[in-house]
Amino acid sequence: MTTYKALMLGDVIGSAGMDYMVSVLPALIEALSADFVCLNAENASGGFGLSEADADRLLACGVDCLTSGNHIWEKKGISELLDKRQNILRPANYPSGAPGRGVWQTEKNGVLWTVLNLQGRESMRPIDSPFSCADQLLADLGITREAAMATTSLAGEAAAASATADADSVVVPAESSATSAANPTFVASGGPLPGPVLVDFHAESFEEKEALALYLAGRISVLAGTHTHIPTADERILPGGTGYLGDLGMCGPVDSVIGSDTASCLRRCVSQMPIKLEPAAGACALSGALFTIAASGHCTEIQRIRREQTVPAC
Numbered sequence: 001m002t003t004y005k006a007l008m009l010g011d012v013i014g015s016a017g018m019d020y021m022v023s024v025l026p027a028l029i030e031a032l033s034a035d036f037v038c039l040n041a042e043n044a045s046g047g048f049g050l051s052e053a054d055a056d057r058l059l060a061c062g063v064d065c066l067t068s069g070n071h072i073w074e075k076k077g078i079s080e081l082l083d084k085r086q087n088i089l090r091p092a093n094y095p096s097g098a099p100g101r102g103v104w105q106t107e108k109n110g111v112l113w114t115v116l117n118l119q120g121r122e123s124m125r126p127i128d129s130p131f132s133c134a135d136q137l138l139a140d141l142g143i144t145r146e147a148a149m150a151t152t153s154l155a156g157e158a159a160a161a162s163a164t165a166d167a168d169s170v171v172v173p174a175e176s177s178a179t180s181a182a183n184p185t186f187v188a189s190g191g192p193l194p195g196p197v198l199v200d201f202h203a204e205s206f207e208e209k210e211a212l213a214l215y216l217a218g219r220i221s222v223l224a225g226t227h228t229h230i231p232t233a234d235e236r237i238l239p240g241g242t243g244y245l246g247d248l249g250m251c252g253p254v255d256s257v258i259g260s261d262t263a264s265c266l267r268r269c270v271s272q273m274p275i276k277l278e279p280a281a282g283a284c285a286l287s288g289a290l291f292t293i294a295a296s297g298h299c300t301e302i303q304r305i306r307r308e309q310t311v312p313a314c
């Protein structure tokens with residue numbers, strides 16, 4: 001059975017994170033046989049924002065698409081960079097008129113890959129709805145709820161599949177057919193997608209992350225969260241064959257507070273003064289997940305990925 005492997009990596013943090021990623025990414029991509037790589041780069045340059053030079057360094061390592069979030073706007077020249085580079089995304093649900101774009105499609109080795117970047121609104125700035133934005137963008141790509149719910153041979157195969165972690169097919173709950181007709185937010189059995197559809201949902205709230213994943217279930221291959229910098233162990237395959245992971249974590253300094261320098265973060269937390277945070281230095285770890293996607297576009301397996309930098313002993 002033909003499958004594709006999508007490697008999605010959490011927010012890369014500052015120069016330490018950048019240097020580590022550049023040093024390990026090519027070998028990691030090869031070792032995992034990843035067909036497509038997405039990385040969130042909103043914190044790549046000095047901890048806040050993304051410069052063109054850092055974007056080029058990451059893309060030269062084999063990353064196909066850079067996603068982002070609320071901090072993407074913080075470097076001078078980002079508007080021009082987003083406008084000219086289609087594979088550097090900002091969240092799609094910023095109000096109309098924002099520079100750049102939040103969705104990208106590309107054909108790679110004969111496979112049509114789609115990446116959609118969205119941002120949450122709970123405990124974040126109240127930008128446009130990620131739900132209605134995703135509805136519109138997916139419809140523009142020909143992926144509608146109705147199409148996703150279409151009965152296909154895949155549905156029958158999936159319903160009969162076993163529930164092992166390395167199963168070839170997606171497992172669909174037995175009651176899901178009836179449920180899907182009554183409740184349009186619950187898709188029973190996904191019809192084929194035009195290719196893998198990856199969503200980076202940059203959000204604080206896990207309620208919002210799970211809600212959007214279930215809302216889009218069957219219409220996308222994967223929804224992976226970013227932004228908290230904390231990797232979660234909540235991976236699961238949703239009805240309709242959508243892989244979900246609440247947060248990919250971060251690619252940055254381990255001795256830190258979610259990537260920031262510990263001393264300045266402690267001063268800020270204890271004093272409640274608006275002390276500027278700096279990215280930490282030191283040994284790094286990378287965090288993300290490898291999603292196996294069937295030719296139908298549905299996720300069949302999720303493997304969390306973590307690698308730590310080894311520092312030579314003094």
Ligand SMILES: [Fe+2]
Pocket residue numbers: 042069070071202227
């Ligand atoms: Fe963020």
